[in-house]
Amino acid sequence: xxxxxxxxxxxxxxxxxxxxxxxxxxxxxxxxxxxxxxxxxxxxxxxxxxxxxxxxxxxxxxxxxxxxxxxxxxxxxxxxxxxxxxxxxxxxxxxxxxxxxxxxxxxxxxxxxxxxxxxxxxxxxxxxxxxxxxxxxxxxxxxxxxxxxxxxxxxxxxxxxxxxxxxxxxxxxxxxxxxxxxxxxxxxxxxxxxxxxx
Amino acid sequence: xxxxxxxxxxxxxxxxxxxxxxxxxxxxxxxxxxxxxxxxxxxxxxxxxxxxxxxxxxxxxxxxxxxxxxxxxxxxxxxxxxxxxxxxxxxxxxxxxxx
Numbered sequence: 468x469x470x471x472x473x474x475x476x477x478x479x480x481x482x483x484x485x486x487x488x489x490x491x492x493x494x495x496x497x498x499x500x501x502x503x504x505x506x507x508x509x510x511x512x513x514x515x516x517x518x519x520x521x522x523x524x525x526x527x528x529x530x531x532x533x534x535x536x537x538x539x540x541x542x543x544x545x546x547x548x549x550x551x552x553x554x555x556x557x558x559x560x561x562x563x564x565x566x567x568x569x570x571x572x573x574x575x576x577x578x579x580x581x582x583x584x585x586x587x588x589x590x591x592x593x594x595x596x597x598x599x600x601x602x603x604x605x606x607x608x609x610x611x612x613x614x615x616x617x618x619x620x621x622x623x624x625x626x627x628x629x630x631x632x633x634x635x636x637x638x639x640x641x642x643x644x645x646x647x648x649x650x651x652x653x654x655x656x657x658x659x660x661x662x663x664x665x
Numbered sequence: 666x667x668x669x670x671x672x673x674x675x676x677x678x679x680x681x682x683x684x685x686x687x688x689x690x691x692x693x694x695x696x697x698x699x700x701x702x703x704x705x706x707x708x709x710x711x712x713x714x715x716x717x718x719x720x721x722x723x724x725x726x727x728x729x730x731x732x733x734x735x736x737x738x739x740x741x742x743x744x745x746x747x748x749x750x751x752x753x754x755x756x757x758x759x760x761x762x763x764x
């Protein structure tokens with residue numbers, strides 16, 4: 468029996484999911500903005516302590532991974548299966564690198580005694596406690612999304628090896644790409660909010 | 666029918682475009698990072714968020730192929746959600762500002 472395939476339908480389904488993700492992170496952005504509005508000096512002080520170089524590095528890593536993801540889809544549609552799989556592997560590698568940098572960053576902060584409910588943090592002002600609470604929950608939730616993205620990317624790699632995702636059936640990879648790019652967009656906003664805004 | 670199922674077309678979809686978009690994203694990142702060191706005062710929040718909006722526009726349009734999508738639904742969904750988010754942000758801030 469010929470299986471029914473509705474590409475537009477599955478893509479719209481993916482977009483609906485992504486839009487609910489925008490509202491999820493949007494809620495966290497509103498929370499950040501209102502606390503920042505109430506405690507501008509404390510937020511400034513706490514943001515100054517974050518490692519701006521590592522944040523910038525991670526931004527470049529995610530942007531480049533998005534490029535590789537887009538190229539993977541581009542080459543799959545052109546019929547270059549091997550090139551497509553190569554770029555998919557590169558995307559996975561950069562995703563892992565992102566998480567590695569995040570690990571280094573978090574370990575350094577935790578090593579300095581700056582983590583939710585730590586004695587050192589509780590001794591600080593209310594705004595700084597709020598900032599670090601938001602920092603860990605928002606970048607943590609984003610990191611979780613990267614982790615889930617990596618799992619889906621790996622599944623896609625296996626499906627491509629088996630030939631189940633191919634030139635004529637590329638929508639699964641397209642939808643994976645949509646998810647990966649959204650995770651990138653969320654970081655594009657997280658990065659200036661936590662690391663840059665003076 | 667076939668073109669409808671395939672979604673966005675490969676026409677006008679070039680390898681160089683992706684590289685240029687990536688270059689644009691890198692340059693915009695460099696701009697925001699270097700601006701953060703300049704201390705432009707209250708204006709800087711607006712500028713930094715505007716640059717982030719342009720960057721996400723590039724990702725949405727080119728990497729996520731919204732520019733190449735043909736259906737009206739795709740062009741409407743995102744503005745609607747962004748409008749909802751803007752209303753939320755607006756209401757929250759009028760609440761905080763006039764409390």
